[in-house]
Amino acid sequence: MxxxxxxxxxxxxxxxxxxxxxxxxxxxxxxxxxxxxxxxxxxxxxxxxxxMPQPIENTENYQKVETNPVYVVAQQPVSTFSVDVDTGSYSNVRRFLTREGQLPPVDAVRIEEMVNYFNYDYPNPTGQHPFSVNTEVVNSPWQPNAKIIKIGIKAKDLEMKQLPAANLVFLVDVSGSMDAENKLPLVKKTLTLLTEQLRPQDKVTIVTYASGEDLALAPTSGANKDKILKVIHRLKADGATSGERAIQLAYEQAQKSYIQGGINRILIATDGDFNVGITNFETLKGMIAEKRKSGISFSTFGFGTGNYDEQLMEQLADAGDGNYSYIDNEREAEKVLQRQLSSTLATVAQDVKIQVEFNPATVKEYRLIGYENRVLKNEDFNNDRVDAGDIGAGHTVTALYEVIPVGQKGWLSESRYQAPSNSSKANKQEYAYVNVRYKQPQKSQSVLLSQPVPARSVALAQASSDTRFAIAVASYAQQLRGGQYNANMKWDDILKLAQSAALPDEFGLRAEFIDLVKAAKSLSAESVKP
The missing domain is CATH 1.20.58 (Methane Monooxygenase Hydroxylase; Chain G, domain 1)
Structure with missing residues (x-):
């Protein structure tokens, strides 16, 4: 009892x-x-x-990102990487800060995507090359004796009416996992924005997939927008997710409607939660890497929370020579598919690689800020068979290096046996030499563009507004990743730097960024210190 x-x-x-x-x-x-x-x-x-309501398991997936190390110029003077115009990391991090009310997972933060979310006012190209290359050197806000070398690329711009005819396949996930307000309903709004801008010479095919794949709309001219929109508006979520078979069908349809010399692109809208058929990450990536040889690119639009497979979305776009965007609200959809449609669809340079050779007479140490999953072997730079990132019309690409000049204390201890370079014949007028290699669209042989980085710098306060803002965004991203290289720079310092470069701000993106810095500060351990 x-x-x-x-x-x-x-x-x-x-x-x-x-x-x-x-x-x-x-x-x-x-x-x-x-x-x-x-x-x-x-x-x-x-x-x-x-x-009782049972807790929903969070299965979001992110690729592990190991922060780039510091290199000694005397031992490794050359740094090589592929350009990146993806922006998905920025909007996904924004979602964590604003909707989830929490700091993002460290691996969700890719610094280069944060910096490249914003357009910068670099000069338009004027010569034979499809983009301009610009450099600026400023004093670093992180390391007392360091400099930051900014490399900025601006691709030539094209208005929508100047773009070649487009053959677009909308590949839409309508599985049960997409049955949420920030998933399929937002997908439909996103595709509606794109459809409204189509021209008569453009064609759209819609493939849907859940437990099976379906050709929801045969190739249809952009002149028949009502027909396209009716199919989009009828989409409903139900069933499991068989992504691999649907991708195969999308490529088959894109090939049937292939436009020689035009834009041929698949745009997948999904949360990436493939659970039927081939679901292995490397197998899917390899399949798309092989398919890109057909001249059809593959862009990814990520949606949703909880089960979102960010690694899959980002890496499939890379393999397919496309762009990765995370759509967290209608405003982001407008940015990607309305204001930046030409850069989203039209490629002006393919397989773009950057190689920087540092001058041992003027630079002792360096580190590349971001681009961890874009780093290439030095021998890959001259190998035209090695794939790299593409640049769309009007895109800007920004890369930052932090460097320690010769004679200054850096991150590393001085070598006991290796004598510093002090040759009187050494070229001390340059910090580095920047080489950019790219291919014209549909060409197999690359073109080389080179220019030096003069060994002179300005105080950060005297730098251009764009440079100060890019460094503020990089500081924010580094802080979200733990602040390993931010030294004594705190959230308030990042906020002040961003506010000093808040203009121009045509679409309010910089003002929104300042709000995100404040949100991150309020959620960080720094805000609760006595």
Whole structure:
């Protein structure tokens, strides 16, 4: 008589602990079994437990990012990487700060995508090359003796009416996992924005997939917008997710409508939660890397939370020579598919690689800020068979290096045996030499563009507004990743730097960034220090 009430109390305690998230459900189930075994009237308690709302497991997936190390110029003077025009990391991080009310996972923060989310006012190209290359050197706000070398690329701009005819395949995930307000309904709004800008010479095909794949719309001219929009508006979410077979069908349809010399692109809209058919990451990536040889690019638009596979979205776009964007609201959809449509669709330079050779007479140490998953082997630079990033019309690309000049204290201890370079014949007028290699669209042989970085710098306060803002964004991203290289720079310092470069701001993006810095500060451990 005494034992049974004790068992009942234990089981009720377990129930409370599960409800509070302090005991795994499987432990609670053991408590229920024990109660039943001694003949206790536990069914009502079991029913109460089973009727409780169960927590939804967060299965979001991010690629591991290892921060670039510091290199000694005397040992490794050359740095090579592929350009990146993706912006998905920025809007995904924004979602964590504003909707989730929490700091993002460290691996969700890719510095180059944060910096390249913004357009910068670099000069338009004027010569034979499809983009201009610009450099600026400023004093670093992080390391007392360091400089920051900014490399900025601006691609030639094209208005929508100047773009070649487009053959677009909308590949839409309509599986059950897309049944949320920030998923399929937002996908439909996004595709509507794109459809409204189509021209008669453009063609759209719509492929949907859930438990099976379906050709929802055969190739249709942009002149028939009503027909396209009716199909988009009828989309409903239901079923499992068989992404691999749908990707195959999308390529088949794109190939059937292929436009020689035109834009041929698949645009997938999904949360990336593939759970039927081929789901292996490397297999899917390899399949798309092979398909890009057909001249059809593959862009990804990520949506949703909870089960979002960000690694898949970002890497599939890279493999398919396309862009990766994360659409967290209608405003982001407008940015990507309305204001920046030409850069989203039209490629002006392919396989763009940057190689920087540092001058050992003037630079002792360096580190590349971001681009961790874009780093290439030095021998890849001259190899035209090695794939790299593409640049769309009007795109700007920014890369930052932090360097330690010769004679200054850096991150690393001085070598006991390696003598510093002090040759009187050394070229001390340059910090570095920048080489950019790219291919014209549909060409197989690359073109080389080179220019030196003069060994002179200005104080950060005297730098251009764009440079100060880019460094503020890089500082913000570094701080979100733990602040390893931010030294004594705190959230308030980042905020002041961003505010000093808040204009021009035609679309309010810089003002929004300042709000994000404030939000990150309020959520960080720094804000609760006494």
């Amino acid at each position: 005494i034992v049974k009430p004790k068992l009942l109390v234990v089981s009720l305690s377990g129930l409370l602990l599960v409800a509070c998230g302090k005991m795994p459900a499987q432990q609670m189930s053991m408590g229920k079994m024990a109660a039943v075994e001694v003949g206790m009237p536990a069914p009502s308690m079991v029913n109460a437990y089973e009727s």
